[in-house]
Amino acid sequence: MNIANLLNNFDDLTDYMKANNYSNAYIRKLKTEVNWLRKNHDLVDSYEEAYYLRVSKLPECSSMFRHYRLFYSVLRNFDLYDIYPSRGKDHPLFEN
Numbered sequence: 001m002n003i004a005n006l007l008n009n010f011d012d013l014t015d016y017m018k019a020n021n022y023s024n025a026y027i028r029k030l031k032t033e034v035n036w037l038r039k040n041h042d043l044v045d046s047y048e049e050a051y052y053l054r055v056s057k058l059p060e061c062s063s064m065f066r067h068y069r070l071f072y073s074v075l076r077n078f079d080l081y082d083i084y085p086s087r088g089k090d091h092p093l094f095e096n
Contacts, residue, residue, distance in 0.1 A: 001050075003041040006079040010034055013074075016084050033071045047076035 010031075017027050037050060044050045051072040055065055077083040 001041070001044070001046050001076070002079055003037060006034065006075060007038060009078070013078050013084065022085070029067070030071055030074065033068075033075065037075075047072045047079075 014027055014031070017030075033050075033054075036054070037044075040050075040053075044053055051068050054068050054072075055062075058064055074085045077085070
């Protein structure tokens with residue numbers, strides 16, 4: 001996880017998502033996670049750890065598990081592999 005790289009290039013990601021008709025709500029939620037990482041990056045060494053920390057306080061039946069998994073997958077793939085999100089291709093946070 002390279003938080004400096006993510007923060008420096010996050011505008012590129014959001015510009016791409018706006019140009020490709022991602023919802024403003026989805027982009028806002030992604031920004032929320034980036035802000036959380038900015039404040040708490042010293043608590044985690046990877047996007048997977050960030051995911052686990054974020055969901056650790058959720059009730060078992062929460063639908064947010066899936067959302068957090070998607071958000072951290074997008075952030076990891078963009079930061080580490082320079083892969084922009086694509087509705088047709090899946091780059092999961094965890095392997096099956």
